[in-house]
Each structure stands twice: as structure tokens, then as C-alpha cells.
Amino acid sequence: MTEPPGTVSAPAVTAAPASVAPSVPAEKPARPKAEPRLYGSRTRGQWIKLVVLLAMGAVAAAAILVLAARGVTTLPGVPEFLARYPGAYDLPDAAEPGFPWWAQWAHFLNFFLMVLIIRSGYQVRTQQKPPAFWTPKRGGKKISINLWLHQTLDVLWLANGLIFVVLLFASGRWMRIVPTSWEAFPNALSALLQYMTLDWPVETGWVNYNSLQQLMYFVVVFIAAPLAAITGVRMSEFWPKDATRLNRIYPMEVARAIHFPTMLFFVLFILIHLFLVFATGALRNLNHMFGGTDAVNWVGFWLFAAAIAITAAGWYAARPLILAPIAKRFGQVSSR
Structure with missing residues (x-):
């Protein structure tokens, strides 16, 4: 029906919407705090x-x-002692100066293997769940792949050391690291005192070590290395488990008590040795053992840098992904 003219239609009225309470997002449950990652x-x-x-x-x-x-050094009698024993004594006339090629190679291999042995030994000592296991082809006890690496490196290190000692005595160069006079001991004390005062003894390593160096190298080659080998064999799978009497004479606990401190001795020796190499004439010292010359140039330094790079590559490669294919050639590798 149409409205008459002149009539104004009322505006349409719409109902007001009911008030709606604002939505409140539900509180998310608090995430548990992540445990800090442990390194050892x-x-x-x-x-x-x-x-x-x-x-x-x-x-x-x-x-x-x-x-x-x-x-x-200011106490009565000490200056006279230092004058009488300057830190080194004269070697026999038959002692030859310098370092032959086989000594340079043995030195590099010893450094390379020792670094990896210390790394793998620490892993064996601290590991809770080995990443993989290795079993000999002929059968035997299943061991962790880190222990397999440690024992394999030990065998290579011992072979390198035996070759070095044989050549050392065959060439007559044993006099460089084996004392030939009782004067080595007071001279070593004198050299130690000079090092401690930072008024270090004159370096003549190309011809003759000072007596403290000589005694330390003797301890490393003829005492510490055999100790590491004997205690390592006792804890390895090569040791006869059924030898009751032998095991009673040389128990496992004794080997463990000696083996770890011996490793710490090697770590300390390496750190002090490297410090003194760089602090007492780096270029000449590095040329002695890496360049085979007494010259002062950068040849030995770059060879040393290459040795460090190779050692770092070996450190990186010593992981199960790379070790497993090598270990499989000598036994069976499994995840458990």
C-alpha cells in the first residue's frame, strides 16, 4: 500500500546488537627451561x-x-755455582750436530699421533654412550670405536718410537739425549734456575741441548713413553685375561693409576716445549726440527704450519662417520 503524498516515512529502527565480551587468548603453558649443555x-x-x-x-x-x-741467585755461593755450571756440558767428540731427516719425520709423527692419542684417550675416559662399537674379525670383546682408535694410534706411536730409538743408537746420536757425564745434573739445576729467573741459558740446540733439555728428553723417550705403553697394554684387549698370577702381580688398578697421570705429563711437556720453542728463537728452532738447517728463515715455520694443519685435519677426521669405513677393514662395526 502506497503512502499518501506529504507523508514522511519514519527511519527504520534496527535492534542494537547484544554486547559481546572481548575474547581473551588462552594462556600458553610455560615451556620448561632448557637444560644447559654440558661439555664434560x-x-x-x-x-x-x-x-x-x-x-x-x-x-x-x-x-x-x-x-x-x-x-x-743473590744468596752466597749461588753466583759461583752458576759460573761453574753454566747449564750445559761438552758432548763427546763423536756427537754430530744437526737433525737428520729421519729425526724430523719421527718428530712430526710423534706430535701428530700424540695429539690424537690424547684426544681419543680423553674421549674413552669421559664417554658415557659410545657412538659406535668395534669387534675383531676373529671374535673377541666388543669395544667402543673410540677405544679402537686409541689402541690403533698407540700401536702406530710405539712403532714410530721404536724406529726412532733404533736409528738414534745406530747413528750414534743417542748422546744428544742420554747423559754421558754426571755434570748433567748440576748443569740441569743451573739451567732450571736460569729459566725461572727469565735470564734463560743460551740456546745451542743445533749442536748441544742444555742439560735440563737433555734430561727431559731422556725422561720422555726412555721413561714416560715405556710407562704409557706398559700401562696401556695392561688395560687393552691384548692383555691375557686368564693369566691369574700375572694379573695379581700387575693389577688393572695400578695401570690405571699410572696411565692417566702419564698422559697429563705428556700434555704438560708439549705445552712447555711449544712455549720455549717460540720464546727462545722461533724461526731457528723450527728450522732445526722441520727444516733440517740452522739458518734463520721462514722455511721451518711454514713446514710447522703445515704440520699443524695436518694434525687439525686428523683431529676433525677422528669421528665415527670417517672412522667406521676404516675400522670395518679390521673388524665389524655396529651401533650397539
């Missing part, structure tokens, strides 16, 4: 703090030792 027995931050504290302690201890050593 400590977190990364704890290791950094420990290293910083140890470094500060080492610097403080070194400063105290230097001051104490300088004080000792």
Missing part, C-alpha cells in the same frame, strides 16, 4: 670461568716463582 662435567660458561681463574692463578704463581728465583 661443566657448561661452556663454567669452563670459561675455570680457564680464566686458572690463567690468573698461573700468572700469579709464575710471578712469585720469578721473584723467588731471582732472590735465590
